Amino acid sequence: xxxxxxxxIHAWLDGELDAAESARIEALVRSDPEWAAAAAEARGLAxxxxxxxxxLDDVGGTSRPGEATAPAGMAPRRRRPWWMMRAAALLVVVxxxxxxxxxxxxxxxxxxxxxxxxxxxxxxQEERSTAPARAKGALDEDRRSGAVEPKAAGQRDQAGALxxxxxxxxxxxxxxxxxxxxxxxxxxxxxxxVSAPVAGAPETRAPVASAPETRAPVASAPETRAPVAxxxxxxxxxxxxxxxxxxxxxxxQLSRLVCYEMVGDEPxxxxxxxxxxxxxxxxxxxxxxDSLAAAAPAARKVLxxxxxxNRLRSAEADLAxxxxxxxxxxxxxxLPLQALLRKQGPDTILVTWRDGGEAVTARAVARGDTLIGNxxxxxxxxxxxxxxxxxxxxx
Amino acid sequence: MTRVQQAERLxxxxxxxxxxxxxxxxxxxxxxxxxxQETFVRALRQExxxxxxSWLFAVANNLVRDEARRAARQRRHLExxxxxxxxxxxxxxxxxxxxxxxxxxxxxxxxxxxERDRQALLLKEEGLDYGEIAAVLEIxxxxxxxxxxxxxxxxxxxxxxxxxxxxRREQHAAS
Numbered sequence: 001x002x003x004x005x006x007x008x009i010h011a012w013l014d015g016e017l018d019a020a021e022s023a024r025i026e027a028l029v030r031s032d033p034e035w036a037a038a039a040a041e042a043r044g045l046a047x048x049x050x051x052x053x054x055x056l057d058d059v060g061g062t063s064r065p066g067e068a069t070a071p072a073g074m075a076p077r078r079r080r081p082w083w084m085m086r087a088a089a090l091l092v093v094v095x096x097x098x099x100x101x102x103x104x105x106x107x108x109x110x111x112x113x114x115x116x117x118x119x120x121x122x123x124x125q126e127e128r129s130t131a132p133a134r135a136k137g138a139l140d141e142d143r144r145s146g147a148v149e150p151k152a153a154g155q156r157d158q159a160g161a162l163x164x165x166x167x168x169x170x171x172x173x174x175x176x177x178x179x180x181x182x183x184x185x186x187x188x189x190x191x192x193x194v195s196a197p198v199a200g201a202p203e204t205r206a207p208v209a210s211a212p213e214t215r216a217p218v219a220s221a222p223e224t225r226a227p228v229a230x231x232x233x234x235x236x237x238x239x240x241x242x243x244x245x246x247x248x249x250x251x252x253q254l255s256r257l258v259c260y261e262m263v264g265d266e267p268x269x270x271x272x273x274x275x276x277x278x279x280x281x282x283x284x285x286x287x288x289x290d291s292l293a294a295a296a297p298a299a300r301k302v303l304x305x306x307x308x309x310n311r312l313r314s315a316e317a318d319l320a321x322x323x324x325x326x327x328x329x330x331x332x333x334x335l336p337l338q339a340l341l342r343k344q345g346p347d348t349i350l351v352t353w354r355d356g357g358e359a360v361t362a363r364a365v366a367r368g369d370t371l372i373g374n375x376x377x378x379x380x381x382x383x384x385x386x387x388x389x390x391x392x393x394x395x
Numbered sequence: 396m397t398r399v400q401q402a403e404r405l406x407x408x409x410x411x412x413x414x415x416x417x418x419x420x421x422x423x424x425x426x427x428x429x430x431x432q433e434t435f436v437r438a439l440r441q442e443x444x445x446x447x448x449s450w451l452f453a454v455a456n457n458l459v460r461d462e463a464r465r466a467a468r469q470r471r472h473l474e475x476x477x478x479x480x481x482x483x484x485x486x487x488x489x490x491x492x493x494x495x496x497x498x499x500x501x502x503x504x505x506x507x508x509x510e511r512d513r514q515a516l517l518l519k520e521e522g523l524d525y526g527e528i529a530a531v532l533e534i535x536x537x538x539x540x541x542x543x544x545x546x547x548x549x550x551x552x553x554x555x556x557x558x559x560x561x562x563r564r565e566q567h568a569a570s
Contacts, residue, residue, distance in 0.1 A: 006548075007541030016525040016540065045547040052554050053520045055494070055501040056419045 001028070004038035013042055402439040409451050410435065416521045417455060420513065422502055430458045449527040452518060456531060496561060504554035512546035519543060 011017050012025040028035040410431060417427035434455045444450045505513055511532055518528045525539040534542070 006544040007538075009540075010544040010547070011525065011540030014519070014525070014540070014543070042544065042547075045544070045551050048551040048554070049516060049547040050520060052501045052504060052550055053419060053517065055498045056422070056505065057415070057498075 001032050001034075004028075004032075004035045006038065006042065009035075009039050009042045010046065013039070013046060399439070401444075402435060405438050405444075405447060405451065406435050409448065412521050413451055413455060416452065416517050417459070419505075419520075420517050421459065422506075430455050433458055446527065446530060448523065449530040452521075452523065452527070453531045456514060497558075500554055500557040500561065503557055504550050507553045508546055508549055512542060512549065515539065515542045516546040516550060 008017075008021075008025060009029075012022055015022075017025065025035075029039045030036070413434065414424075414427050414431045417430050418424050421427050421430075434451055437454055438444065438447075438451065441450075505516075508516070511534070514532055515528055518531055523531070525536050528539050529536040532539075532542075
């Protein structure tokens with residue numbers, strides 16, 4: 001009698017042997033207790049493996065395979081202050097971007113279909129693919145309030161392309177020098193995608209990015225707060241802005257400029273990686289708004305230049321001074337915020353990007369000048385953050 | 396059938412399973428979506444695909460492999476295991492997160508496998524037969540059974556060890 005061959009037994013159990021070989025193994029299992037035990041063990045291992053692998057579907061984001069919603073990402077518990085600064089700063093850049101996109105979003109909602117894959121294929125050759133986007137709710141809201149005028153068809157196309165995703169060509173790269181006056185330059189290779197929330201829950205996500213048909217003029221976002229940077233920091237930001245503007249202008253792709261300033265953030269403890277826990281994170285984050293506002297400010301100003309061709313250029317600088325202006329007591333719409341964060345409603349901004357090769361995911365809601373959200377990444381603790389709109393330094 | 400129609404059909408038939416496979420493998424739904432999308436974009440460009448399922452999974456695997464910082468990501472992920480275990484001792488385990496703990500153990504157990512074993516296991520769970528798995532992993536078909544048997548054993552043993560350790564911690568905390 002040959003000794004049991006585990007590989008052969010697994011192949012037999014998996015139905016991968018031909019008839020003759022299968023009959024031979026079957027006979028061995030019936031006649032030899034050693035083979036029978038090995039087969040029983042193999043059955044148990046196969047079943048256990050299937051069960052263990054199925055358990056993986058409980059984590060990895062707010063959605064599961066087959067669903068269309070964007071994930072909040074896995075968020076193992078770990079405190080990494082350095083990440084808070086970089087990730088949250090970049091988040092704010094992209095979140096600001098998404099707000100702009102929302103205000104220029106297409107008028108009609110549209111799910112992504114394989115047809116979109118076909119149409120977007122040319123753009124995909126150069127750009128990383130991103131998730132589909134819809135922002136009808138936000139646009140309608142803005143229109144009702146008179147904040148946004150109807151866009152020309154070309155602009156809508158452009159907004160759709162932007163909402164489809166943003167690739168960061170120079171986002172929040174290296175660290176600033178001691179003293180907080182150096183400006184991080186263009187860190188290439190980081191990909192950032194912005195997904196406006198999906199309203200209709202299509203079955204799949206597919207690339208939707210497309211080349212813009214028109215170029216919008218350079219326009220800065222409303223400057224609702226006075227700059228709070230110190231002299232050196234402001235100068236550094238201005239230099240970074242100028243450099244980025246020049247590059248963007250060369251490409252004739254610049255469309256918008258939005259700035260947010262981190263005023264506080266802290267880890268959201270007691271969470272795990274599951275989708276359920278991510279849902280729990282939302283109200284906790286909102287509940288922490290006050291403590292976030294009172295926390296020591298991150299004092300990092302971010303400026304974002306949004307381009308219509310799936311690119312985001314940005315610069316950042318560590319500032320020496322704390323923000324002098326008080327954090328607005330906003331967040332008056334606390335309950336709506338909580339609901340939005342939980343439901344990924346039309347006003348929720350979903351952001352993902354790569355930081356050091358890791359996926360960082362955040363969801364945020366903007367109300368007035370305030371931006372609040374959760375940021376999480378595989379291997380890093382979820383963070384709640386609060387940012388306020390600030391003036392963008394001009395060259 | 397035109398190439399576009401072919402791509403649409405592939406998308407309909409394999410997108411969900413490909414994303415599930417990648418999500419399980421990477422532990423990151425967004426990343427999985429990115430890889431899956433890029434895979435289908437490549438399928439759209441492909442003139443002819445003979446064995447479409449194994450082709451898609453092979454392309455997806457190659458795309459994952461191309462991620463330059465994958466190794467660093469995995470190292471950091473493994474480093475987290477210890478940190479998470481320590482924190483788990485301090486933080487109360489709520490019933491609502493029990494499944495998440497199981498999922499975390501499953502992830503850690505899967506990450507402890509070799510790359511080939513892990514891929515073989517995940518591909519098998521997606522219904523690929525031995526021939527397809529062999530094509531994706533570029534190994535002999537006759538090796539798939541041995542690979543799977545080794546992978547299943549290690550996965551189950553590692554997972555069980557993690558569960559035991561977790562139970563011991565909880566008992567210790569309760570006593």
